[in-house]
Amino acid sequence: MSFPNETIVPDKVTVGPPAPPLLSLVVPFYNEQEMIPHFFSGVIPELERIPNIRFEILCVNDGSRDRTLDSLIAYAHADARVRVVDLTRNFGKEAALTAAIFEARGDLIVPFDADLQDPPEVIGKLVEKWREGYDVVLAKRADRESDSPLKKWTAQFFYRIHNDMADLPIPENVGDFRLFTRNVANALKTLPESCRFMKGLFAWVGFKTAIVEYKRAPRAAGKTKFSGWKLWNFALEGITSFSTLPLRIWTYLGVSVAIFALTRAFWLVIRTMLYGVDVPGYASLATAILLLGGIQLIGIGVLGEYVGRIYLESKGRPVYLVRKRYEKAMAHA
Incomplete structure (x- = not known):
């Protein structure tokens, strides 16, 4: 019941502070059972140190033949911040990275390698640079001392040839390790090609970009899955994807x-x-x-x-x- 001249005051709606942005660390795994304990013990503490950030770790099992999947599932059952996507077979790193990006839920996405050659503490620096207003923050290797002389020479040769031939150059000494926003991820989802050279696709979508330099470390355990033949085919894929x-x-x-x-x-x-x-x-x-x-x-x-x-x-x-x-x-x- 209401009375004449009665003023009805609506109930106050309590609105809390907005939730911190969610960072998705997306990681392809292929036969990395030896690296998994080192990976989580190195990555989780560094992510927890980043202020005002929630995080998830999205692990994509790319058809591993060892016990990689079992180990990842154990971590996912123990920690709600860890999710695992198991592919039906080995589709290759570029496809696994595509799956990781497409499956990520974060406002920020950071592709990362399971071998820990990219130091986890650099992730916080990428976030700091993002807070300055950049959509993409590249992690650039300041040197390649951890690589063999042959790999360093072939990498320099590839970047030089690719950037001389391609209409769109890719940044030198920059791998998949980087940070980008949800808008960039949505742009990548619109690209329909099935033969995906991700370094080129990252460069193609553009957006406001900054660079953070770091020093790459040697692999902590296990062996690299990239042979010389695979690297050669990968280079051909990059050149033919973005140049005629x-x-x-x-x-x-x-x-x-x-x-x-x-x-x-x-x-x-x-x-x-x-x-x-x-x-x-x-x-x-x-x-x-x-x-x-x-x-x-x-x-x-x-x-x-x-x-x-x-x-x-x-x-x-x-x-x-x-x-x-x-x-x-x-x-x-």
């Missing part, structure tokens, strides 16, 4: 060979008219045939790389498939 210059090179080479052949034919006609015909050997003829045959085969191989990519993309298959997800149920008050 290899195709144009063979056009230019073909034009150059044709000009040389016409010039030599013209010279042979003039020489025959002036000096008559001699009887040359077959060595030069065989050399020319083998040289031109080799050039043609290389050109066909380069063309095949691009045709193969078209073939794979035309199938429209998903980048990855999830077998099961594991996480501890959150307790509600």
Whole structure:
């Protein structure tokens, strides 16, 4: 019941402070059972030190053949901040990283390697730089002393060749380790290609970017899963994903060979008219045939790389498939 001239005052609505942003540390795992205890003991304390941040650790098991999945599930059952996504088979690191980014729930996302060569304490520095207003914060290796001389040389060679050939350069000595916002993750989700070179895709989406330098550490345990052959194929994937210059090179080479052949034919006609015909050997003829045959085969191989990519993309298959997800149920008050 109300009375005349009565003033009704609405109940006050108590609004608490907004929840701190959620940081998703996304980590692909492949046969890393030896590294898992070192990983969690090194990462969780560093994430807990970051002020005004909630976090989750999203682990993607990329078809491991050892006990990696069992170990990850044990951590997920013990800590609600750990989630595990188990893929149906080994799809490769780029696909596993894509799955991790797509499955992450955070406002901030940090791709990270399980080998701890990227120091966990750098994550706090990335967050500090993000607070200055950047959408992407790259973690750049100040030196590569932990790498072998051959790996350092090949890395420098790859970045130089790729950035000279590609329309969009990628930052040198920057791996997958970086921080980016939910807006960047949503932009990555709109890119439909199934052959994914993530370093190039990170660069392609753009956004306001800053750099934090750090020193990379040696692997704490286990062995690297990247052989020289895999690194070579990875480099080819990067170049063919973001440049058509290899195709144009063979056009230019073909034009150059044709000009040389016409010039030599013209010279042979003039020489025959002036000096008559001699009887040359077959060595030069065989050399020319083998040289031109080799050039043609290389050109066909380069063309095949691009045709193969078209073939794979035309199938429209998903980048990855999830077998099961594991996480501890959150307790509600």
